[in-house]
Amino acid sequence: MDGARERITTNIRKGVLEYCVLALLSRRDMYGLELAEWLAVRGLTASEGSLYPLLARMRQAGTVETRWVAPEQGHARRYYTITDQGRAHLRMFAAVWREIQPHVDELMVEET
Amino acid sequence: MSDDGLPEAAETYLRALDAELSEIPPDPAREIVADVRAHIADALDGGRDIAEILAGLGGADAVASQAREELGLPVRDGAERAARTLSVVAVAAGVLIAVCVSFLLPSTVPVDPLGADSGEQGVVRRFGPGIAMLTLLPALLVAAPLVLPGRVRGAARFAAATVLTVAACAAGEIGLYYFPLALVAWAAAIVPWAVRRGAGGRWWSYLTGGFVALPGVLVAVASAGGSVGVGWVGAALWIAGPLAAGALCAYGIRAGYAATALAGALVMILSMAERGFLFAAFWLFGGLYLAIGAGAYAASRAADGEPAGTTGRPARTRPAPAPGG
Structure with missing residues (x-):
């Protein structure tokens, strides 16, 4: 039963994590740890480490950009910024999500 | 970026990650390692314990396996x-x-x-x-x-x-x-x-x-x-x-x-x-x-x-079985 639950969680996360990252970055630029902690606390990513391969892929796909920022003290941080292409993808996801979500919710009402 | 004085456990983890990423293209591999290095340094600054940080990241093999999947490389079997x-x-x-x-x-x-x-x-x-x-x-x-x-x-x-x-x-x-x-x-x-x-x-x-x-x-x-x-x-x-x-x-x-x-x-x-x-x-x-x-x-x-703790792997090779079993 636990295995089944884990598989369901993994599959759903797989579908939404990328767009949660884009949505967060559409509010403001963020660095790795910020993103990782925000997502991990809310259970949107299984482990903080699995975020970084996703970010590498998103950067390759051109939905995010990065820049290193070196503060006065402390070490350099790589900030992630959403691109125009990333915003377009996010809008598309939001439209699909709004279309699907009420129907799924409707079906799940009886299952609680 | 490598002289930020991370604890030995962190360096060991980063070396393991680097080795596990050997099969993926060098550019994304370098980015992932640099991101994880910065993640550890930031988390240490934030007062988190190194053991807890590394546990939160998940195993280096799991991160590498995720990278292979994200970048469309065949998952290691x-x-x-x-x-x-x-x-x-x-x-x-x-x-x-x-x-x-x-x-x-x-x-x-x-x-x-x-x-x-x-x-x-x-x-x-x-x-x-x-x-x-x-x-x-x-x-x-x-x-x-x-x-x-x-x-x-x-x-x-x-x-x-x-x-x-x-x-x-x-x-x-x-x-x-x-x-x-x-x-x-x-x-x-x-x-x-x-x-x-x-x-x-x-x-x-x-x-x-x-x-x-x-x-x-x-x-x-x-x-x-x-x-x-x-x-x-x-x-x-x-x-x-x-x-x-x-x-x-x-x-x-x-x-x-x-x-x-x-x-x-x-x-x-x-x-x-x-x-x-x-x-x-x-x-x-x-x-x-x-x-x-x-x-x-x-x-x-x-x-x-076998990549430990990568629960996403079986889902790729076969559809998830119906819940309730």
Whole structure:
């Protein structure tokens, strides 16, 4: 039963994590740890480490950009910024999500 | 960025991650390592404990496996890797055996030079290489799964092992030479199958170790009973050798499996070079050692290669089963 639950969680996360990252970055630029902690606390990513391969892929796909920022003290941080292409993808996801979500919710009402 | 004075545990983790990412393109690999390094440094600044940070990141192998998946590289399949390793060992053994049968044992090649007059020499010369090519057929048979599509590979390995076993049994004296190849072919068929079903564990190691040690025990008993005279060198070779290899295998030490496989290959080569009256026994036991050692070695590497904690992996190969089971 636990295995089944884990598989369901993994599959759903797989579908939404990328767009949660884009949505967060559409509010403001963020660095790795910020993103990782925000997502991990809310259970949107299984482990903080699995975020970084996703970010590498998103950067390759051109939905995010990065820049290193070196503060006065402390070490350099790589900030992630959403691109125009990333915003377009996010809008598309939001439209699909709004279309699907009420129907799924409707079906799940009886299952609680 | 590397002089930020991270604790040794963090450096160890980053080195492991770097090594695990060796198969993915260097640019994203560097980015991922740099991001994780900055993540650790930031989290330490934020007052988090290093052990907790590393636990939160998940295993380096899990991160690397995720990277392979994200970047569209084939997910590493331990069982398939083991199968490929064993197929390559089988092909090497098959080629060596073919060379032995074609060149070292001219009497076994059914060409009768006495019956050939000068006019037929050319035919004999043409037949020679042709028959030599036939001796390579078994090597081609075990090589086939390396190039066949994934879904028929498993069946092809079992088929190759079965055909080789039947042929080796039916082919008389020449068949004897191909028995070790049949054994390695069985290892190549059974090991991936067993790895996929999660077989393994301590009892397999004990069984392997016991089997590997057996010849040593037999020689020790025989020489203690006085029926076989063994000198010091012989004792070291035929008693201490198998017992040591058996002990290493029983403890599941991978070097023991490799040593067993190499010893098997060596015994086969030596028995071929110096064909004594126990040739068949040495040849077959050498082949058995090669098959068991290579099989156990490949199986233990496959068990290591399984990305731990990557629950996403099974979902890729088969649809998630219906919940509620």
